[in-house]
Amino acid sequence: MANNLFVDSYDVASGAFQTAGDASASIKRKLKQLGIDAVTLRRVAVASYEAELNLIIHSNGGNLIMEMSPEEVLLISKDVGPGIPDISKALEEGYSTASEEARDLGFGAGMGLPNMKRNADTFDIESQVGEGTTIKMGFTIKR
Amino acid sequence: MTIRDLIPILDAKVLCGEERLDEEVCTACGSDLMSDVLAFVKEKCVLITGLTNVHVMRTAEMLDIHCVIFARGKIPGDEILEEAKEIGIAVLATEHTNYTTCGLLYQAGIKGSASRTGA
Ligand SMILES: Nc1ncnc2c1ncn2[C@@H]1O[C@H](COP(=O)(O)OP(=O)(O)OP(=O)(O)O)[C@@H](O)[C@H]1O
Ligand SMILES: [Mg+2]
Secondary structure (H helix, E strand, C coil): CCCCCEEEEEEECCCCHHHCCHHHHHHHHHHHHCCCCHHHHHHHHHHHHHHHHHHHHHCCCEEEEEEECCCEEEEEEEECCCCCCCHHHHCCCCCCCCCHHHHHCCCCCCCHHHHHHHHCCEEEEEEECCCEEEEEEEEECCC | CEHHHHHHHHCCEEEECHHHCCCECCEEEECCCHHHHHHHECCCEEEEECCCCHHHHHHHHHHCCCEEEECCCCCCCHHHHHHHHHHCCEEEECCCCHHHHHHHHHHCCCEECECCCCC
């Protein structure tokens, strides 16, 4: 991590709908200041917002971490539970266990995880029921 | 076509973002489901929606959406307009339904931005 230009971490609380998007907006602004190209910036922003919303809607709370090196942006979402029982099902478009509250706000289409995967160049998800979920996404910076 | 040109087409009111009215409109997307907007919008565009909460503006910010049009007479609350001003998004409101709003813009030559291909 020594040669990383930038590391940033945000706490995201469960059910924090009121501040949903704050972490992703900060990440987007910082990457913009750091001079990242517009296409990569948008991909990171969308994936970050989806991950942040999932932490709020589905997790018991967690962190969103952004690391930027000259070559890539690494985005990590890490939570403290409840974990995903069937990851392959969760990755299917349209599968959602979102609450009524989340649906009323315009979310819960079951599109988030597939959208993260589509936007990132590398996508890795690990989940343990009772422990938590960690998602790592890499975005190659265009030069 | 600019955002300003949309005003007479939709009999729209400008709620904020006067400074952006001369920006070029390329494509548009109509949806009340922000999850789908996030998944399908592929470029800077105009968003037509009947959903009035701050998440519309936050979704717009992530996607570089520069204009949000609230259809079917929905007027967003002050909190939403404050958020839009802070981000720098032009906000219009029209009495037309989502369907008619989209139809009028399509007729005026604005194509859809949503597609399933590419990221
Ligand atoms: N961090 C998480 N912790 C526990 N479960 C999760 C987590 N993230 C996703 N899930 C599970 O995976 C499902 C699919 O997630 P995905 O983001 O694709 O859709 P969604 O959040 O339900 O809807 P959308 O993202 O379209 O608003 C969720 O409904 C939930 O059951
Ligand atoms: Mg989601």
